[in-house]
Every structure is written in C-alpha cells, then in structure tokens.
Amino acid sequence: MPLLIPESLLQKEKDHVAGFAPEVAWVTMGGGEQLEEKMCIRPTSETLFCDHFAHVLHSYRDLPMLYNQWCSVVRWEKTTRPFLRSREFWWQEGHTIHETAEEAIAETEQQLNTYADFCEKYLRMPVIKGRKTDKEKFAGAEATYTIEAMMHDGKALQSGTSHYFGDGFSRSFGVTFAGRDNTLQYPHQTSWGVSTRLVGAIIMTHGDDEGLILPPAIAPIEVVIVPIASHKEGVLEKARELALRLKGKVRVKLDDSDNSPGWKFSQWEMKGVPLRLEIGPKDIAQDQCVIVRRDTREKTFVPLAELESKIGELLEALAENIYNKALDNREARTVTCNTMDEIMQKANEANGFIKSMWCGSEECETAMKDKAGLSSRCMPFTQEHISDICPICGKAASKMVIWGKAY
C-alpha cells in the first residue's frame, strides 16, 4: 500500500481521523508546488486497505481477504524514546475482512494469541492478554485487544494489538459484497500489528547492567566460542574443531580475533549471546570445555562427549530462567487495591501494576490519571473478583482493570 494518504481518504471514518489527525505528518508540497490536496504519511493503513477492498471485493466467494504488510509508519509523537516510541517505526500490520462478525472476531482473537505466544515462547516475555477500555482503544475500532508487558522498571509496555472493527469502516468506505442470499452486505474487518517496539521490550525485559540478554530462540549467535591462550599449541585448532562440530546444530560463532579473552567475554555479554564456550590448554588436557551462561554467569565444566546435549539443556534453562525472572518481577510489582487512597499511595511508592475494580465510566478513568497518574492498561481476560464497587466513584463495578504507567 502507498506511503501517502490523501486527506479525503483519511477523513472518511470520523473516529479514525479524530484519533489520528493530531499525530500525523502532512505532505503539502510537491516539487515546489503547493498540493491541491495535502497528504499524510500513513500512521496506519486501514484507510488504504479499505479503499483497496472497495475496489476488489465483489462476492462472498472472495472472502475472507487476508493481507499482511511490513512497512514503516509515522506518528508525530511529542516525546520519543528509542525503540519504544519513535516517530517512524517499522511494523507488521495485518488487515482482514470477513463475511461474518463471528469469523472476524475469531481472527482478532487468533492474532492476539499468536502475538502472545510469540512473546512468551520465543521472546520469553510474559504478557497479559486483555481488552482495552473505550478510552484507550484504537480510533475507529469496536474493540481493541492488547498484550501488556511489564518492563523491569515496573512500567507497562503495550506489546501488540489486535482490533475488531465490526462493519464500521466498511460502511464508511463503501466496502460491499454480494452475499449468499444475493443481498449487498458489508464485510466485518480486523487489523493487528506488532512493531520494532518489541526490540525495546526484549532489551528492557531481559537486559542487565552488562548489556543485552537475548532469548535463545531469536539470538543470532547462541554460542560463542572463546579460545583461551590461543597462541598456545593446539588451542585454536581445537576451537575450530568444536565450531565445526556444532555448526548446523546450534548458531555458533568462533571469536578468533586477537583481543584478550577478558575483552571478548565482556563484548559478547554486552551483545547478549546466551552461552559462552571457553576452551583452553587445561580443558584440552582433560577433554572438556567450560560453558558460561549469560543470565547467571554460572560456569559449567562440560566433557566434550556431552557437548551437544549440555548446550541444549543450558539454552533451555536460560530461556526458562529469564521468563521466570520477568514474571517474578511483574508479580512482585503487582498489587491489588480497594480504595483510592490505597491506589494513590501505591502509585506514589513504585511503578507497577495496580489491579482494581472499575465502574466502566470514562470520568473515573480520567480521574485515575489525574489523581494517581495511572492509565488503564487493560481489562484482563482472566478476571478476578476484588470487590463490587469502583474505588473511584463508589458505584457498582463488575470489571477488574489493570492500571499502570505506560511507555
């Protein structure tokens, strides 16, 4: 889809334009000439896809239409933050239309689950699945679902979203198809995305003072081999032999540069390589090597005969450990509150998640922001019954919300 969106196209869905207009960048000139109609640089591509759908959709037989594109988008943020909030960011955006609401809702859920699984199983980052409040939902959506992660400083990071649009956009853009009963119908739509924000999430979930800690599944190098006293007879040869032996089984790199071993240790730790394999004269004499975990720095002497299996075990142990550490941090920084006083006190003490009931009114949500500096992160799918009243207004409440400070 194109990079530029004509203003008229952006205007077609009123909630959407109201939500995005304040943060779009506009192109007003072309080759020194003022443009007849200004164009915005896409902040998201729903309008472009809708325009496209209107042209290509004719029959229920064309449905579902499932699109995905990787591109960068621009949102004119007032405050930027490397990886987490940049004015231009690279993302993946999926856009689908379906014959029925049920199908579209299923798609929305499926994608949210895909993101959650990816974060938890591959990035080893625990997330909370839930629904956004109306105040926080995507402009123009009927429902927005989110996965919320907690960074190690206790701040929340929305790590992926999936939206259900109903047929609102379809109606605004005149997207129609001939249905099974030969009547003209509007398809039900979804969109969903994750961005390079996840890179920031990895850094801020797993990293420590020595640098990155990469989850093994996405580490470009899983094992780095550092020869010790590599000038001595046979060391480099042995290191090369091990690298060759591991190649194809695990992503391995031999650092045979002439930097000192200590320098290499620090360097590869900073880059987040999960395992370091040391091989030196003493090891060679005993037919073993030393493997050091990035997360705990724990050293293990490994007989060369058991090399492959031990590497597998250690990678898995590391992956599990970094997930558990992140989860422990989240649990330790999550509190349940019943009164506004309690909430304000906790919010003041430390960053973290605060669970409380909520009556559902936007006034109370705004009050939470004003009084405690907290925004609603989501209404988790897994609800807990804390009480029956909203701590903000005292009226009846049936929804539990997670509040927090967000990046």
Place this chain on the structure above:
RNA sequence: CGGGGUAUAGCGCAGAUGGUAGCGCGCUUGGUUCGGGACCAAGAGGCCGGGCGUUCAAAUCGCCCUACUCCGACCA
C-alpha cells in the same frame, strides 16, 4: 506545547576568579602478555555548536540563533 539542562579530540568528560586547551577510553607503531574489559614505551588526533558584541586578549563574560537532551501533558 510548558519547565529545566547540555554543546570542548572518534566516544565519555575536565577546564574557579579571561592569557589560543587537557584527562580517560579508543586509534597507530614496537615489545611483553593471554582462564574476566592486559602492561610498558613512543605517536597521531581540536575553527572549544554558530553569529554578533565587550576586551590588549574569549572555551571562559554578554546578547541572539541552532541542535541535542531530561521532566511533564499527548500517544503503538
């Protein structure tokens, strides 16, 4: 948008009361080292963000720009 801060070597910084610049890291060369960022020696590297002013003399004082940055409000 509101309120702070910073700008001096590739990077990080120091340069009170004005006298044309220094430290650490990095880089180059030689030697010794090599199981946690090695050591010694010799080097290279600077329009002190930009402009105007004050002064015999400005990195230093004054005014005006520009860029970056932090904290708020706004947002994936």
